[in-house]
Amino acid sequence: MTYDNKHFLINSPILEQFKQKFFKAAELIKSAISTNVPITIIHHADCDGFCAGIALEQAILPLLLEKLGSERSVQTLYSRHPSKTPFYDYADATRDVNQFMNNIQRFKNKHPLVILLDNGSTAEDYYALKKAKIYGATTIVIDHHYPGPMKEGTCKNDPYIDIHINPHLIGDDGHFSAGMLSAELARFINHETKNLPLIAAVSAIADKITGDALEQYVHKTGKHFHDLKRIGHALDYEAHHLRFNDGRYTVADILGAHHERQRFLVEEINEMLDEKISKYKIAAKKFMKLSKIGNITLVELDTHKIIPHGEYPGPGKLLGYTKEELLRDQHQPIICLGYGDFSLTFRADNCDFDANKVIKHLQEALPHAHVTGGGHAHAASIRFAALAKHEVLEETRKYIKEHSS
Numbered sequence: 007m008t009y010d011n012k013h014f015l016i017n018s019p020i021l022e023q024f025k026q027k028f029f030k031a032a033e034l035i036k037s038a039i040s041t042n043v044p045i046t047i048i049h050h051a052d053c054d055g056f057c058a059g060i061a062l063e064q065a066i067l068p069l070l071l072e073k074l075g076s077e078r079s080v081q082t083l084y085s086r087h088p089s090k091t092p093f094y095d096y097a098d099a100t101r102d103v104n105q106f107m108n109n110i111q112r113f114k115n116k117h118p119l120v121i122l123l124d125n126g127s128t129a130e131d132y133y134a135l136k137k138a139k140i141y142g143a144t145t146i147v148i149d150h151h152y153p154g155p156m157k158e159g160t161c162k163n164d165p166y167i168d169i170h171i172n173p174h175l176i177g178d179d180g181h182f183s184a185g186m187l188s189a190e191l192a193r194f195i196n197h198e199t200k201n202l203p204l205i206a207a208v209s210a211i212a213d214k215i216t217g218d219a220l221e222q223y224v225h226k227t228g229k230h231f232h233d234l235k236r237i238g239h240a241l242d243y244e245a246h247h248l249r250f251n252d253g254r255y256t257v258a259d260i261l262g263a264h265h266e267r268q269r270f271l272v273e274e275i276n277e278m279l280d281e282k283i284s285k286y287k288i289a290a291k292k293f294m295k296l297s298k299i300g301n302i303t304l305v306e307l308d309t310h311k312i313i314p315h316g317e318y319p320g321p322g323k324l325l326g327y328t329k330e331e332l333l334r335d336q337h338q339p340i341i342c343l344g345y346g347d348f349s350l351t352f353r354a355d356n357c358d359f360d361a362n363k364v365i366k367h368l369q370e371a372l373p374h375a376h377v378t379g380g381g382h383a384h385a386a387s388i389r390f391a392a393l394a395k396h397e398v399l400e401e402t403r404k405y406i407k408e409h410s411s
């Protein structure tokens with residue numbers, strides 16, 4: 007197999023360590039296209055997930071169209087599904103297996119290639135992944151969430167993943183979003199894919215990624231950080247309303263496919279959102295509880311009682327805005343807990359807080375609370391038995407007091 011391009015968009019020693027995996031993933035996707043293997047992309051329905059999905063879609067669709075000759079035929083062999091959960095949900099895997107088994111029976115389709123983006127690495131993906139695999143799907147996972155305990159660069163889900171790209175597997179955390187990794191892969195699949203640095207940068211800013219890699223993408227876009235952030239904000243709002251729809255046209259427009267529509271979808275929508283969010287911030291400020299643990303500011307907020315269920319922004323975003331509002335300087339240590347009746351969201355900055363360790367502790371200390379979930383060290387969310395809410399909160403405060411500096 008030859009490649010149109012052997013280099014990444016940016017210089018990154020971390021990406022270099024993965025290069026062979028990127029080549030293999032590109033090869034697998036290209037060979038799926040040339041041998042009529044159906045391709046299903048599943049991605050988290052947030053800004054990062056959509057960016058990852060659109061990057062690969064824009065690389066794959068032109069090649070599929072060239073191979074099959076008509077948009078109609080493309081639609082029989084390609085689909086993309088946003089996932090409301092930040093993991094491959096068992097319900098979604100059930101839908102996918104049912105669909106592809108039907109298509110194998112009815113249309114003599116081949117077993118599909120399932121590509122999971124911004125999803126797929128964590129313990130919560132395990133059963134869904136295994137289900138797709140035992141029914142014959144080939145799977146690629148591009149994720150940046152913590153995959154749980156690792157041994158020699160592999161994790162629990164690996165027996166059910168054909169190619170697994172996740173920076174955690176080589177000991178890196180926080181410098182790559184799924185959108186960045188997917189933009190790089192998109193280029194290896196189809197080097198004519200447009201807007202990739204912008205897609206990478208927007209996804210990363212939305213996911214609070216920092217570091218040299220992000221700076222290189224931002225530089226390549228020729229745009230200001232602030233403008234890229236607003237594109238991400240608009241995309242996040244679009245994703246919220248798309249729910250289970252793939253947003254093939256509007257998301258691509260937000261990311262620069264159509265300038266006039268982009269102006270509406272990004273500029274006007276951001277103005278409206280700024281106003282809406284500033285009102286929610288006033289409410290958050292009034293109802294949050296502040297305390298001090300050493301030099302850390304601890305913020306607690308009943309996020310679910312400020313914004314009506316299902317409206318934008320969701321509890322995690324609201325907590326993020328509250329945190330930004332409280333950060334007087336960029337070095338101030340802060341931990342925010344946003345709770346509902348059976349969920350808790352963590353956001354932290356400038357302290358060595360690791361939400362995944364808190365979660366592990368809660369699971370051991372309160373087995374009856376049925377704590378599930380995870381995410382990143384500084385941004386994660388869990389669910390628990392509603393009856394255990396007070397205990398979960400109390401144990402979390404206790405843990406933070408004992409472990410934070």
Ligand SMILES: [Mn+2]
Pocket residue numbers: 054055124150183184213
């Ligand atoms: Mn992400």
